[in-house]
Amino acid sequence: MIGRREGLAEMRLLAIEDEPELGVLLRTALERGGFAVDLAANLAEARDFLAVVGYDAAILDRALPDGDGIALLREIRRSDTSLPILILTARDGPEDRVLGLDSGADDYLVKPFHMPELVARLRALLRRPNAALGITLTLGNLALDTVGRHIRINAQDVSFTPRETSMLEILLRQQGSVVVREIMEQRLYSLDRELGSNALEVLVHRLRRRLQEAGATPVIHTIRGVGYLMAEPA
Template sequence: MHVLIVEDDRELASSLKTIIEDAIGVSDTFASLAEAEAVLMTHKFNLVVIDRRLPDGDGLSLLPLLRRLQPRPATLVLTALDDPYDIVSTLDKGADEYICKPFEPMELVARARAVLRRYSLDAIGSTQFGNLAFDLNHRLATVGQKALDIPRRELAILETLVRRAGRVVQRETLESAVYNLSEDIESNALDSHVSRLRRRLREADCEAAIKSVRGIGYMLVLE
C-alpha cells in the first residue's frame, strides 16, 4: 500500500504518517495542492488523505483529478470543517470518506481500511500460500500458528508478494511499497531487505520462498 497525505500542519502530517505507516503502508506527505497535483501525475497511490484548508486552496479541488486517475485511488478527507452541509457536499463531489478533526487514530485507521475494502484492495481480508498466512487487514504474517516478527520494510515486501503470489512482481512495484518518495534508495537496498526476509521465512520453516527473476523482480513460490 502507498498512501499520499496532503496536510500543511507539519506536526499533524508527521503524526498521520506514523499512524498510517504502522497500520496500512508506506506514505508520503505534501503540504500544498500544487505539490500534490504534481506527484499524482507521476506516481500511483492506493489512498489519498486530504486536508481542506491548504495554503493554496481547498483540498477538495483535487477530487476531479483523483476521479480521472487510472487506477483511481481511494480518498479520505480529514478536516476541521464539521458542518453537515460541508460533509454532504464533499461526499457528493466524490470523496469516499470524511473525518472531522480532532479524530481518534483507531477510527482513522478503521475508516481508511473500510475505504480500501470498498475498492477491493483489501476485500479478501487474508490469504494463504502454503503454510504462510497473511492477514491483510492487520498486516500480520504467520507460519502455521506462529506469528512472524518482521520489520516494517520487509513486511511491506512480503505483503506485496503475497498479494501476487505465483506471479512476478517488478522491482519498481516493490520499491514503491517499501520506500517513500523522499528517500534515496541505494541500488542494492531492496535486495538486502529481500535477503533478510528470505532468511526469516526459511528459519520459520515456511513453505513459501522468494524467487529472484533476473532483471525483472521477485515472485513468491512454494518450495
C-alpha cells in the same frame, strides 16, 4: 492520471496536509499500519504526485495554502471515480460534511482525531468491493491477514517488522509471478525517501532468513536483473 496497480501491495497513499507536524505524525502512523505514504503540502504538489503515481487511496485536507481541497477532489473525480478519498479537516459543520461527501469524498473525519480511527477508516475503504485490500493471502503453510497484519506459519503466529510484512504481501499477491524490482521499491518506499543502493536486497535477505527460521515452505527467488518471485518448491 496513472491507474492503480492491480494485485499489488503495500498500499500506496497520498496524504495532502499542510501542517508539517501533523504530516509527520500521519506518515509515521500510516507506515506503521503497513502503508507507503507520499506527503504533499499543497494542491500543486498533490497534482504533481497524482500525475506520476497510481495511488490506492488519498487523504485530503481542505484548508490548503493554494486553495480548497474540494477543488482537487472534484478534479480527481472527473477522471477517477474509484480512488478512495478521505477528507481530513477541521471544518466540522454539517454543511461542510455534506459538501465534501457530495463532491465525491468516500469518508469525512474531523480534526482532532485518533490515529487508530484514521487507519481503521482507510482499511475499511480499501476493503470495499473492487478496492485494493484483500483479506487473507496464503501460500503453502504461510498465511497473511492483510487487514490485521498478522502472519501465521504452520498455524502459529509469527512476528515480522512492518516493512517485512509489506514486502511479504507484495510477493504473496503476485505469487508465482515476478515482481519487478522497480515496482517493489515504489510500493515500499515513498517518493521523497532516499533509498540506499542495496536497501531492497538487504530487506529481501532478512525476510528470506526470517521465513526459513520460522519453517515457512514458500521460497523467495531472485530473478537476476529483473526482480523477485515467491513460490512453493517444485
